[in-house]
Amino acid sequence: MHEIITLQLGNQANYLATHFWNTQESYFTYGEDQDESPVDHDVHFRPGLAPDGTETFMPRTVIYDLKGAFGTLRKINALYDVDDESTPPQALWNGAPTLHRARPSRNPPTPNPSTRACPRRASPPAVRYFSDYSRVFYHPKSIVQLAEHELNSSVAPFERHATGEELFADLDREHTTCSTATCAPSPRRDHMQGVQVFAGLEDAWGGFAGRYLERIRDEYGKEKRLLRLANKAKTLIEAYKQASIIVPLAVPERLAGRVKLDAASQWHTSALLAAAMESAMLPSRLKDPFKRETLGGMADVLNTMGKQSVAGLQISFAPAQPEEGQKDARQRKLTEEELSEGVQLDLRFTPSDQLEAYSRSNGFDKPRVFSQLVASRGYGDEPVEPVEIDEAGRRVRRSSYEPVTKSYNSTLQFPLLDSFPDIFRGDDDEELTGALNITSSLSTDSSVFNRLKSLRSTVIRSFGIEDRETLGNELMEMADEYHEGWSSGSDDGEDD
Template identity: 40%
Template sequence: MEFAKLMSAQIKKSKEAVPQPESDDKKYLKRSEIEAQRQAAYLAEQKAADDARRERKDKKRKLEEEEAEREIERKEKRRRLAEESKLRREAEDEEEERRRRKRLGLPDLPPKPKPGEDDGAPVPEEDDIEEEELVNKLRAINEPAVLFGETHKQRLKRYKKRVDANTLAAMMSDGPIPTTLQLVPEKEMLVDLKVPKDKEGRHLLFRQLASYFTMVLQEWDVTLAARPTDVKTSFQGKAAHNAMVQALENMRPLFKKMEKGDLEDGILEPVVEIVRAAQERRYVDANDGYLRLSIGKAAWPIGVTMESYFTYPPEPESAVNHDVSFRAGIAPDGSDTFTPRTLIYDLKGAFGSMRKVNALYEPEDDGNVGKSGVWPSKPIVQRSQPIPPSPYQTHLDAGLVPPPLNTSTVRYWSDYSRLYYHPKSLVQLSDFEVNDKLMAFEKWDVGLDLFEKLEREVDLVDRDLRPFVEECDGLQGLQIFTGVDDAWGGWASGWLERLRDEYGKLSIWTWGIGEQGGNTAVPRERRLQQIVNSSRSLHVLAEQSSVYIPMSNSPVKLPPYLTLDSSSPWHIGALQAVAMESMTIPVRLKSSNGRPGTLQDIEDSFNSTGKRRIAKLEMSVADPDVLAEKSEQRIAQAEKAGSTTSRPSEGDDELNRFDIDAFTKDYRITPSRPSKKEHIFGRAEASRGDWHIPEEGAGRDPRDGFNHGPALQRFSAPLLFPLLDSFPSIFDVGSGQANKVAVYSGLTTSTAVANQVRSIEQLVRRMAGLEERETLCDGLQTIAEEYDEGWDSGSDSDEDD
């Protein structure tokens, strides 16, 4: 029953869904009628779609036409605004040109012709030039033949403006430095080294110089302008721009003198030499010529005068390349100066009266001292009493002849210094004060701890050393001068390890200075501490340095012509400076034995194996006037004493002997076995003056692989060592005190190094602590074995001739 109801309900629903015919007369429709109805509905639908599509197209076309009209209006508005802006810029440029001409004293600009005025007015027949001839004349004066939109009259006026003498005198160039000199094309800028004497020739030379300087300045300006924005806004970028602006200002007087034609030959000839070298791309020669010109015109440019290696015209050019050890700078008056490429660390109060900011640089700004800040009350400023300068420095600053120095007037090393230093060269370690008894700077660990502390706070290499390194075109090496018998040995050890991380393969020479146990006047406890400090410095510095040269403050071997006060650091430092400076003179010469010398060249002479890094420093000093006679007497005495050996294969006795041994120290240790004859492995010698050194039997070349004698390389230079008025009177050679002395120095690796190292190792074994004794003593033994005769680390047997 329920099923029947559901079925009837479904049938009724389906009947209601069937569309009923419009007319009650027809209950049934034909299939053709249904198809006709469907087609009619379809056509109606398509027509409605076409009408909608057509309506949309019409609406879109109307919108496009309206947008086009608005675009035309916008273009017209932009054109009108651009024209107004152009007119405004032209008016501003014209006003600026009027102000510039008024400032330079030139006549005012002529009034502008009205539009079409030039074209309409006829050209007088006597002033007119045929078109073809006018084009040829314009090309002859390096002018464009035809400009865009230019009429014949405008072209004629442009030509007359260029060639008219009256107009030319008032015409200024549009370069960085405006000038009335007519600039020449680039192909005519090459100057002749011979300065002409006639007026026309000099005027042409001035035009060539002005053209070349204008071209260089324009290229400089374009290069700086092409840099990225971040580079321009950086410190280096602003410094480069300021350098260009300073160059422009400094060259304006030169242009004025060339315009007037009154540039004297003393300046014109060096300028021509500089420009010719630059045009031939000999930039080093151009720089040297510029330095000679600028130094010759500056007053006391580097703090030293004619006694130094710097020469001034008309003196002959020095053989020393001062750029190796000195860096260029600019004094407050704009003149060029030079300061040493050095970095000096010292304790508080050790600089004496030397100021960090000297006369070559701007004084420090103390304007904020005493001004109110965040504190409500005025701060109390306490200043330490400054150390008064010595009379020697006072006279130097005043330009007077300084009084002679003596051991009583020399308190600090700055008392006899004749140099100005860059402010970044002087670094004060304020944690310790010189001669402080409570916090003495004596133990090796104290120096190392101080270095590690500062290194954690700031990268010392980046802050202190890198600015000097980045100024060098080619870095051949570094030289470190340090005390090794106090805390400075630990400080230098920390620096060397840091430098090896930064510059792994760079030549680093370390000059170790100190008593190293040799001075018996020092109390016993302190002397023992010095020996321990020296041994620890030797262990680290000899391993990290390319060359380690110990220098004793009280050498055992001294000649009779040397009067040395061992208690005066002034005397000791002067003697060490003579030896060190003479030994390294080859690296600063422009040529040595026909080629430039480097630290690596000297190092290869005595360290052929790469493991004998400790060298002993020796030298001899003589008066150059009696040098030849003294050399002959020395050779005759040596032959008479029978010191010449009959075994030239070894070569030890063939080498010259020195008068001063700055390496040997008396450790007062009785050797357990008789000392053997010293055997020399290699030597580098540097002579200053005519020493008449014999060449026969002198040894082998360091590049020779066969071991048939000591490796020997000699460097010679005729340049003598100058004794300035700040140098102590410690040499009495020849006929009396000389102004210059001849020096013969050498660095030698020999078995004497092994004896010295073993002597200090025996002392340290009894004094060093238990924790470091084994490592330190084993390291010293390993170093000593490298200098034993016949030792070869690459073989199992040490039996060797």
């Protein structure tokens, strides 16, 4: 339905919003003799039931104002006060009621049960509150009176920007403002198209509005991220059962200084991912049988332990032709020591499994590497220091703790085509053109354990009750494949 939630923050905003709602109410049509309204009322209004069973259609809004600003707004809501047991109706006399019926008109319109009449063309002195000219009823949960401050108070005027910020902070701590108030007007936020905000800017309401907007952005950003993570968890579980190797990819949260990327441009972000992916998979396309590797062979190396099929991708790059007299520090061969400890390159394409976009980890903590495929392109025929290899072409390990490693090499550089954005820079910040030398690493390592465990704890409550236990157990089973045999044994409280 593409609903819009409205927030009304302050007296000035409420005067403006009242005119807005009156106008929306005027678009309703009643009776068969009227043309259908061109306005979709479901966008700004929500259906419901009053306590007496009356169908209602009320604004999707939350109205904030100070004590003394609402006038008679709370008292005249006939739709929701009729069954209020705390204030039973008081009879004005003890006699029996007498019913008088007026003669009905020939074609009576059907009134909107959520609207009320108000004085038409009232003079300014007659309007003391925004509620004096309101033509609609509001849901009780839409009205939020902030009793800490009083309208037009000379003792404690609501004027300073900081005062509004402090009031919002107090309210948010006590009532979780965004997660409760904005839910009331819209029980189905999965169809919401946005939030419309009316707010005063010249007094303390400016500070209140600023913090409210910040909170909304944070809350709704988390909702979308949680949905994406829940989808990711389900996909990983299914892919884990079927695929030989899974390589989740994401634009690095922290880019090397020599990458100039417009994160909002899919042309830019996909180009960076393509350079990494195409380089890592280059061995599967080479003609030379001594340098070529099949996808099955690559999977066998990475999945040495049996069920470690979730791998990560990293790359480093350097100019194809450094300037004369200069040798780029990254144009070096990987050493035996680096291979024995697990290669750590400049750019890591591992997605974050945290609800927060950025975790405290810098993404380059050194995990234990179980297996790795290292592919170098453009650096010459020998990518690493001479190492002893076995019959399968894998590096001979000196201990079982070292990673299973296989290296590949090609003189073919990565071409920077005219269709490729200028995202790579040299050490002098000059645009790199023509081609790149790239070293890539596909690896399985112990960081997957914490990532999968974190993903599970983040999304487990978003699953339905029937799926929660099954999906949670499957994620932990996947995680345990990267945990058993190397950890100190602490489980960090993985149970919720």
